Every structure is written in structure tokens, then in C-alpha cells.
Amino acid sequence: MIRGRFSTGKSSNFVEVSIEVKGLVIFFFSEDKNWQWDLEACSVETPFREAPLMIRHQSGALLEIANYDQDFLKKTLKRSSRLVHVLENKKSYFLGAFLLSGLILYGIFGHGLPFLSQRISQIFPFEYGVKVDEHLISSLKDQGFTSSELSEDFKSEVREYLLEKSPSEFKNVQIGFRKMNPKMANAFALSTNHLFFTDEIFKELDSKEEVLAIYYHELGHLKKKHLLSKIINGLSFGVLSMLIVGDLTGGTESLATIGISLIGLGYDRDLEREADEVALSLLQNAEISPRCFSDALGKITKRSEELGVLKYLSTHPMPKERRDLFEEHSSKEDCPQSSWSSRPFLAKDKTKG
Amino acid sequence: MENGFNEEDYATFKGSGGELFSIWIVNILLTIVTFGIYSAWAKVRIRKYLLVMTEYRDERFDYHARPWPILKGRIVVLILFSVYAGCAAFSPYTGVIGIILIALAFPYLLLKSFQFNVHYTSYRNVRFRLEVDYKQEIRAYFLRALPIIISVGVSLFIAPVERMKGQELGVNDYIALGLFAVNALYTALYFGPFFLNWLYSNLYGNLYYGNIKFSFDSSVKEVWKKIVLPYSGLVVGMLTLLFGGAFFGAFLNNFLITGIGMVLFYLSLIAASLYFPFLVQHYIWNRIACGAGRASFSLTFGRYFRVNFINFILMGLTLGLYFPFAKVRVLKLLYQHRALSLTSLDDVVQVEASSQSAVADEVSDAFDIDFEIGI
Numbered sequence A: 001m002i003r004g005r006f007s008t009g010k011s012s013n014f015v016e017v018s019i020e021v022k023g024l025v026i027f028f029f030s031e032d033k034n035w036q037w038d039l040e041a042c043s044v045e046t047p048f049r050e051a052p053l054m055i056r057h058q059s060g061a062l063l064e065i066a067n068y069d070q071d072f073l074k075k076t077l078k079r080s081s082r083l084v085h086v087l088e089n090k091k092s093y094f095l096g097a098f099l100l101s102g103l104i105l106y107g108i109f110g111h112g113l114p115f116l117s118q119r120i121s122q123i124f125p126f127e128y129g130v131k132v133d134e135h136l137i138s139s140l141k142d143q144g145f146t147s148s149e150l151s152e153d154f155k156s157e158v159r160e161y162l163l164e165k166s167p168s169e170f171k172n173v174q175i176g177f178r179k180m181n182p183k184m185a186n187a188f189a190l191s192t193n194h195l196f197f198t199d200e201i202f203k204e205l206d207s208k209e210e211v212l213a214i215y216y217h218e219l220g221h222l223k224k225k226h227l228l229s230k231i232i233n234g235l236s237f238g239v240l241s242m243l244i245v246g247d248l249t250g251g252t253e254s255l256a257t258i259g260i261s262l263i264g265l266g267y268d269r270d271l272e273r274e275a276d277e278v279a280l281s282l283l284q285n286a287e288i289s290p291r292c293f294s295d296a297l298g299k300i301t302k303r304s305e306e307l308g309v310l311k312y313l314s315t316h317p318m319p320k321e322r323r324d325l326f327e328e329h330s331s332k333e334d335c336p337q338s339s340w341s342s343r344p345f346l347a348k349d350k351t352k353g
Numbered sequence B: 001m002e003n004g005f006n007e008e009d010y011a012t013f014k015g016s017g018g019e020l021f022s023i024w025i026v027n028i029l030l031t032i033v034t035f036g037i038y039s040a041w042a043k044v045r046i047r048k049y050l051l052v053m054t055e056y057r058d059e060r061f062d063y064h065a066r067p068w069p070i071l072k073g074r075i076v077v078l079i080l081f082s083v084y085a086g087c088a089a090f091s092p093y094t095g096v097i098g099i100i101l102i103a104l105a106f107p108y109l110l111l112k113s114f115q116f117n118v119h120y121t122s123y124r125n126v127r128f129r130l131e132v133d134y135k136q137e138i139r140a141y142f143l144r145a146l147p148i149i150i151s152v153g154v155s156l157f158i159a160p161v162e163r164m165k166g167q168e169l170g171v172n173d174y175i176a177l178g179l180f181a182v183n184a185l186y187t188a189l190y191f192g193p194f195f196l197n198w199l200y201s202n203l204y205g206n207l208y209y210g211n212i213k214f215s216f217d218s219s220v221k222e223v224w225k226k227i228v229l230p231y232s233g234l235v236v237g238m239l240t241l242l243f244g245g246a247f248f249g250a251f252l253n254n255f256l257i258t259g260i261g262m263v264l265f266y267l268s269l270i271a272a273s274l275y276f277p278f279l280v281q282h283y284i285w286n287r288i289a290c291g292a293g294r295a296s297f298s299l300t301f302g303r304y305f306r307v308n309f310i311n312f313i314l315m316g317l318t319l320g321l322y323f324p325f326a327k328v329r330v331l332k333l334l335y336q337h338r339a340l341s342l343t344s345l346d347d348v349v350q351v352e353a354s355s356q357s358a359v360a361d362e363v364s365d366a367f368d369i370d371f372e373i374g375i
Helices: A070-076 A079-089 A091-123 A126-138 A152-164 A208-223 A226-245 A250-285 A291-300 A302-307 A319-328 B017-033 B039-052 B067-090 B092-119 B134-158 B171-205 B220-251 B255-285 B301-317 B323-337 B359-366
Strands: A002-007 A015-022 A025-029 A034-038 A042-045 A053-057 A062-065 A145-147 A174-180 A187-189 A194-198 B054-056 B059-063 B121-123 B126-130 B207-209 B212-216 B288-290 B293-297 B338-340
Touching: A015 A062, A015 A070, A053 A070, A070 A079, A079 A091, A079 B017, A091 A226, A091 A250, A091 B017, A126 A226, A152 A174, A152 A208, A187 A208, A194 A208, A208 A226, A208 A250, A208 A291, A226 A250, A250 A291, A250 A319, A291 A319, B017 B039, B017 B323, B039 B054, B039 B059, B039 B067, B067 B092, B092 B121, B092 B126, B092 B134, B092 B171, B134 B171, B171 B207, B171 B212, B171 B220, B171 B255, B220 B255, B255 B293, B255 B301, B301 B323, B323 B338
Parallel strands: A174 A194
Antiparallel strands: A002 A015, A002 A062, A015 A025, A025 A034, A042 A053, A053 A062, A145 A174, A187 A194, B054 B059, B059 B121, B121 B126, B126 B207, B207 B212, B212 B288, B288 B293, B293 B338
């Protein structure tokens, strides 16, 4: 006979009872009284390892059973609660749950969401993409970008050269120039049809071909709509990680979010690799040595290489890994060094930064 | 046992980090495979475990909240936030209005959230409950918050933030900055301590266990003396370390001194994040009483800091997986030093209270507001 205690829910007192289950009815008796509950009218909670099983009646009464056995659990617990009980208590099942959680999380954040984001970005209507770009351009000032100090003649020459070398699908790309604060040689593409160069890039890169190689990399981002897929991926990351780790507390939540963010950075690096592949193919089609990209990258990323940016904390693959890809496909000849005919800066001469 | 308390006046936590870990991992798995739906059940299960494993006088606490209302609360909050985010994307004014509405509802949500958790907590199958006179308490809150609301409104009206960007400051901007400084002073000297006293008095002074009422002896002056002043001292000390270290390091051109200053600064940053909850625990547990019984909190900050600091390091090393073990370690430490002496708890009578909506609890969760009940 199973023993337990019973509380009516009207006061803090309990009485000792003997308990029996027959079908869907639970019977219990004290020395002078007996009760019976329909299990359908009760909630039977999955017990914790060292705690009693608690059967709560809808009236608020409670039956606490400390020495229940597996057979008793089978009779009283719902199937879903039994599953939770088994997962929590059987070591092999728990280990399976632990590994499965890790795998699913990695699958969702490392592959599922990026795949979906890329698919959605490809079918994202062009006109909405233009709106996103317009919004981003208007907010560039808040991100530390100010008007370019390059001469108008130089900007026109760059635009003309790059558009002439563009594949037919990119003949209408809008090329912009900005000064970046703090000063940094950079180029970036928006979601559909805009890409920008910072003034500093023209201090770092010596030849037209090196600028073209960087331009092709940015065209890769535009072709694959990387910015849109990054936005979609980021939003879904935020919502899903909140659902999954949102019930943790303070520091743990932050730590778990760091883990998930590291997977996110892996996605950023994959997009850069993809853009590099497009750049490589465009350079080969234009019969320009892939070494131009390798040289340009070497000059732009010199500072970050000196700082020794950690591989797994970077949004880009390591410069050496990227340069190696282009060097592998380069023949022995160097990158051509064609110069611009106009001067980039009117006020002062080109000075190496 | 300390300060004349008996062993039975201390609660004990009977759970283990390992068991909490297994519950937590199963929660994560089921939350993933149900696309987040199980998160409501997961929340209840963790809270329930922490309470069921807490024993006081050989009896357990329990948590009764049902997952369905929590799930519904989550959906309501998700819809509200989506509408707010959608509107804010089209019009920045909607965003501002949303923030103002949330700020206005904040005190109500705070109390409601606590009331939700109190209502669903029981000991010996008798529920706790919180009886707050919302009308009176919200009025008292806004009366004190009025100077801040008015001055912020005036500042925004005479010196909109957008206009100030990249422009030289005018007379209006200086008035706004002056109002901001007065506001900060008013908040630090009066409104902050008032808010803490208002909150804790409402939470612990209106708390009932069945037909037994808790009492809470608190005042703005005491909050100022026991929480605000010591905490401000630590913050001033931290800033001194930061600037002192940087200044001397730069002055002597000594990297080592700057480095030591920075390490001490980061340590004091962790200390600051722990010191406030420690002071609050100390304040509450030395002022709360139940009937003729009294309470006590005898933990020292040094011990509290050591345990939490080690937890912090271990959580970092395990990317958060140590969390359940850390949680249990801290709970056990707190319970060892919190005592509540009471007369007999037999024949405590259950008093029915109205059921509680989970929406406020979910909104407060979205802002990471959490409360703790139990001994």
C-alpha cells in the first residue's frame, strides 16, 4: 500500500493517508475518513528526483506521495509528463537530450536560419530593397560617415571606369563615396543597388585594378543580396535566441547569447567567402590577375593583421586565408598598375595613411 | 546558529546543481522542438523546482502557475511589441509614445508581476498573497515622479534631441541641460530612495501567508542610509580606481600601474553588480517580520562576492553551462544566512484571492525584472 499525506487546501494541516489507484480513480483513506478523486479532475505534476509526487485536485486539495513507484507513476502521470520524467531522470536519455539540443541548436543557428535568410533575401521585392537602401543611406551620417573629400573629377573617373568593367547586370549600380570616421580604408555594399568606397581606400590602393578587385568583391555582396539576408538572419537570430535562452538569468543569458553570436559571426565569414568567390570569377572573366585582390586586401587589412584579430571573433575570414585563395588562381605576373588620370584630393596631395 | 535563531528558523535547499542542469537541458530541447511553445512550461518547471526543493521546518514550498496563461501572456506581449516595433519603424513619434506608455505603466507592471508570482506560491498548501491598494500606491508614485515627468517633457519641447545634433548649443539647450542636472540630483537624493522604499514596502509590507500578515519596517531615510549611501560609496571608489589608475599610469608612463588600475576597476565592476542585490537582501531580511517572529540576514559581502565571483569565472569557462550549479550554490549560501523565527504554522487558514493575469509577468520578464519569494 502506498502512503502519503492529504491537505484539504483550507488550512496548513495535513493528514496521513493510504492510497490506491484503480483505473482512472484514486482512492485514499485516513484513520477515520476516505476520499476518492477522478484523475481527470486532477493535475499530476512530473515529480522531481528527491521530491514527493504531488496530485492536486481542482478544488485546491493536495495529495503528497513520497514513496511512489514506477507502476504508480505509469497509472497517474500523463504521457507527456512521463516523457519529461524519463528525459530528466534516465542518464542515457538525458545525455541524448543534451547532445540532440546541441546539434539542433547548431543546425538551426549555423545552417537553418542562414539558408532561410538567403532564400528570403533572393525573393525580396526589389522596390522594398531600394527603400531599405534609402533608409540606410540617410542613416550613414549617424554611423560616422560624412561627405567625401574626393574631387568630383576623380569620383567621375572612378565611376566611369568601374561601370565600364561591370558585368551587364550591374551597369546601373550606384557608386557612392564617403569619408569614414575614424579614418579607415573600406568599401561596403547595401542591399540592392548601392555600394560605397571610403576616401581612405584611394590612399591605400595604388592602381585602378586593385580598386576594381575590391569593387568586384562588393558586387558579390550585391549579387547574393548579402545585406538583406544578414538583416533577416539577425532578426530571426534575435527572436529565436530570446525564446531559447531568454528564460536564463542575467550573466548566463549573456554568456549563452555570446555562444549564439559566435555562430552568427561564422555566417558573416561565410558571406565574405561567397563574395570573394564572385570577385574571383569576375576578375577571371575580365582577364585581370586575381593577385590584384590579394594585393589590395594586403594593403587594406594591414592594420587588422598587425592587431592580430582573433579568427572566431571576426566578421571576415582571416586575410591570409582570403589572399591564399586568390594567389592560388594567379599566374606569375603581377597585378597591372594603371593609374588614375585625375587627382583624388584637390586640397592636399595623396599621402599614405 | 547565530543571533539567537534555532536551526529550524533557517530554510534549506534540498536540490542539486546536477538535477537543475538536467531539468534545464530538457527544457531547452523541448523548447526547440516545439518552436518555443514549451518555454512557458519550462519557466514553470524551473520556478517550481527552486521552490519545491526549498524546505522550511521540514515542509516544502510549491509553485502553482499554469503554463497556458503564461503562454497566452507571452503571445499578447509578442503581439504588443511587434505592433510597437512596426509602428516605430514608420514613425519615430510612435516609438516615443510607446516608451512613454511603458514608462507610465512601469510601476503597475512591477507590482502586478510580483503579485502574480506571490499568488502562485504556497507553503504547506496555503497560498501567499499580496494585497496592494493600486489606486493609492500608483498615485503616491506619480506624485513623486511628477517633477521628473514635467522637466523631461519641458526639456524635450524646448530642446529636441534631433535639433541639438551637430549644432552649437543655444539658451534653450542650456536650460534643458540644467533641468537634466536638477533631475539627476532629485533622483539620486530623493526619488531613487523613495522608489526603493515604495517598492519594498508594497512588496513585503502587504504580503500575507494565509491569514498571517507580514510586516515591513522601512522608510526613505533608512533606504538612503542602508542602501543608497553604501552603494554610492562603492561607485565613487570604483571611479577613483579607474581615473586614479589611468592618471597615475599615464603620469608615470607606467603600463603596470595602469594595468593594475584596470583590473581593480573590472573587479569593482563585478562587485558593484553584486553589492546592490546584497544590500537589498540585507535590508529586507533585517526588516521583515511575521506575526511575533523576526528575521535576520547574517551573510557578509566578502563571502557573497567570493562565491559569485567563482561562479562567474566557471560560467565563463563553460560558456554558461555551469549556470544551474551556480544558481544552486548561491541559493544554498543565502539560505544558510537567512533566518525567520515564527510561532507555530499549524492551522494557518487559506484565504481565497482572485486569479492573476500572466501578461504583467511576461512584460516584466521582457524587461528582465525578476523577483524572489521564499525564505
